């Protein structure tokens with residue numbers, strides 16, 4: 001059996017901070033809610049969402065500092081102690097991931113209220129928690145609803161929107177890797193999930209001129225793609241359609257770089273290199289990233305070229321069970337240097 005869990009409601013529009021309660025009532029989520037936010041996202045939208053919820057719910061709140069198991073544990077504890085029935089996560093990928101895993105462990109629902117359009121975890125079922133043994137995402141549950149307030153998301157620095165483009169353009173190489181694993185290793189492959197995932201990537205390429213403007217229409221385009229990409233992952237039952245070797249490269253940078261860049265920024269640069277290795281038109285990918293002002297090289301990522309090379313050579317060790325273009329043995333230092341130089345990454 002293949003279970004596909006998807007969000008039941010997706011709201012995309014302006015001024016939605018007072019709509020969380022309505023959605024929760026419609027979905028009969030219960031009276032006792034826990035709101036999670038970060039120190040910044042509390043001021044950006046969290047406080048106001050909480051204020052509106054207080055009109056008809058018993059509201060508890062927690063400030064989350066980062067996506068760690070300690071914060072997940074704290075959240076699970078709060079859910080238990082206060083008999084919480086559902087969670088709303090107001091924040092970036094880190095806050096959403098903590099809510100996703102804590103609600104999964106506690107077997108309650110959560111609503112995703114993203115404040116950035118920088119990653120496709122907004123509507124996905126997998127959570128990426130940094131200090132788990134795995135450096136990659138693990139299975140949890142998708143949000144029961146996604147409430148994407150374009151005005152809130154637009155308050156985030158433009159850099160986050162460009163990172164969202166990087167996380168989606170990754171789908172091009174992720175799907176290529178998936179097809180390779182299907183053919184070489186007989187791995188399960190879903191044509192439907194792969195097509196949906198590719199559609200998000202193609203849409204950002206097509207709409208790069210709109211996205212680069214950084215206005216509300218740009219946010220809408222990126223958010224829709226990120227939600228579809230998350231749904232593709234839920235259909236596949238793993239992050240396979242949206243995470244291949246380019247993500248392994250980003251995960252490797254998170255491990256070794258003194259100051260990693262945003263997830264989507266690193267994935268975008270990784271996509272250029274992996275597209276080159278796959279024999280895809282990597283120039284088109286770089287052109288799109290340039291168009292939306294996303295980083296396309298080590299300098300723009302703010303990461304020393306030495307870490308880029310090292311990340312390329314260790315990427316295949318991050319998730320050995322997921323076959324990619326890097327193969328079982330990965331890239332030699334020479335091959336890594338060559339690929340990064342040819343594509344202008346270093």
Ligand SMILES: NC(=O)C1=CN([C@@H]2O[C@H](COP(=O)(O)OP(=O)(O)OC[C@H]3O[C@@H](n4cnc5c(N)ncnc54)[C@H](OP(=O)(O)O)[C@@H]3O)[C@@H](O)[C@H]2O)C=CC1
Nearest residue numbers: 038039040041092093094115118119120121126127128156
């Ligand atoms: N589960 C999945 O499928 C996926 C998960 N991810 C994960 O998502 C994370 C990346 O998410 P991302 O959103 O880029 O980063 P973070 O959630 O880590 O947020 C980065 C910073 O941006 C701040 N911030 C959030 N919203 C705004 C805003 N509107 N204006 C100004 N600042 C804001 C945050 O504030 P504050 O300090 O208040 O939190 C935080 O300081 C990574 O951990 C990655 O692994 C990525 C892709 C897929």
Ligand SMILES: O=C(CO)COP(=O)(O)O
Nearest residue numbers: 120136137239242243247
């Ligand atoms: O970032 C993701 C998809 O964009 C999740 O990927 P991982 O499973 O590699 O963490």
Ligand SMILES: [Zn+2]
Nearest residue numbers: 120167263267
């Ligand atoms: Zn990603």
